[in-house]
Amino acid sequence: MSHVSALPVRRGLGFVLFAAVAWGTGGAMGALLQRGGALSPLGVAFWRLAIAALIVVAATRTAARLDRRTLAIGPLMAVNQGAYFAAIAHSGVAFATMVTMGVMPVLAVLAARVFLKERLTRPAMAGVALAIVGVVLMADLADAASLTGAGFSVLSATAYAGMTVITKASFHKSALAWRFAAGALCLLPVALLMGGLIPAASALPGLAYLGAVPTALAYGLFFTGLGSVRVATAALIALLEPLVGAIIGVTLLGERLTTGQIAGGALLLTAVVVTALADLTPSRVIANTREP
Numbered sequence: 001m002s003h004v005s006a007l008p009v010r011r012g013l014g015f016v017l018f019a020a021v022a023w024g025t026g027g028a029m030g031a032l033l034q035r036g037g038a039l040s041p042l043g044v045a046f047w048r049l050a051i052a053a054l055i056v057v058a059a060t061r062t063a064a065r066l067d068r069r070t071l072a073i074g075p076l077m078a079v080n081q082g083a084y085f086a087a088i089a090h091s092g093v094a095f096a097t098m099v100t101m102g103v104m105p106v107l108a109v110l111a112a113r114v115f116l117k118e119r120l121t122r123p124a125m126a127g128v129a130l131a132i133v134g135v136v137l138m139a140d141l142a143d144a145a146s147l148t149g150a151g152f153s154v155l156s157a158t159a160y161a162g163m164t165v166i167t168k169a170s171f172h173k174s175a176l177a178w179r180f181a182a183g184a185l186c187l188l189p190v191a192l193l194m195g196g197l198i199p200a201a202s203a204l205p206g207l208a209y210l211g212a213v214p215t216a217l218a219y220g221l222f223f224t225g226l227g228s229v230r231v232a233t234a235a236l237i238a239l240l241e242p243l244v245g246a247i248i249g250v251t252l253l254g255e256r257l258t259t260g261q262i263a264g265g266a267l268l269l270t271a272v273v274v275t276a277l278a279d280l281t282p283s284r285v286i287a288n289t290r291e292p
Helices: 009-036 041-060 068-091 093-115 122-139 147-169 173-194 201-225 231-237 240-252 259-279
Strands: 003-006 287-290
Touching: 009 041, 009 068, 009 093, 009 201, 009 231, 009 240, 041 068, 041 173, 041 201, 068 093, 068 147, 068 173, 093 122, 093 147, 093 231, 093 240, 122 231, 122 259, 147 231, 173 201, 231 259, 240 259
Parallel strands: none
Antiparallel strands: 003 287
16 A cells, blocks of 8 residues: 655755765765774675664664565665775775766666656756766866776666665655665675674774764655655755765865866756756645555
8 A cells, every 4th residue: 555745845855955965974984984993895884774774773663564675775775885985995085976976867867767757857957967067077087096996986876876766766764774774784795705894993983973874864864855856856966965075075184176176066066056946946746655
């Protein structure tokens, strides 16, 4: 049995916006944990999802039916997180995040058009075009990292796009714990084989933050916001993640931005504003069919 739930567009946009900003802190925290926490990329990804699953169970205190969509989301989430942190290990936070988030909106928009029959509006097309140019500028491809890192980034983006489209079709917050748990279980065997799974004591606060804010809270809000926001809009707002990451790099890690990267950041902000304003009308609410 299914029911229809509606969420005001303004609130949905706010949820997606918060998630994007929170995700911007996740890559930097994951990189720090790999450096000082005796953790491998897959180890960081495993603990991120496992801790998030426990937090959601404690917060919701409800059981959700384990269905085929949840089973599909689990492996996708595992690939998304594992490939992302592998890309960081090969290419660094900035490059991995830029490539991942640059490819993702294009794939998400195309998948939503094919599988959800979501109309591709002119603002969405303009936003995607601006985003592509902005990400290329911010990634500073003239000084690109390894092809291996780029490959992992594209793999992460592909899994993210698939996860977003499946969730848009059906999502209930009580199923979120199953999705995190399924992703963690998919990562566990490989993480055990590769080593780097046991964190140092000093890594525990960072892991707690990573599991709670950029994962349990951010994904919960993002997936809920998809109930009233187009996939194209949500994907483009998510581009705030690399922008936040760049700001953290400059303000806290002593990194510097080139003129081209600053221009790219401006284009990303423009892409987000263009698509968000196009979706934000006082009376528009999209109903999303969800499972109980």
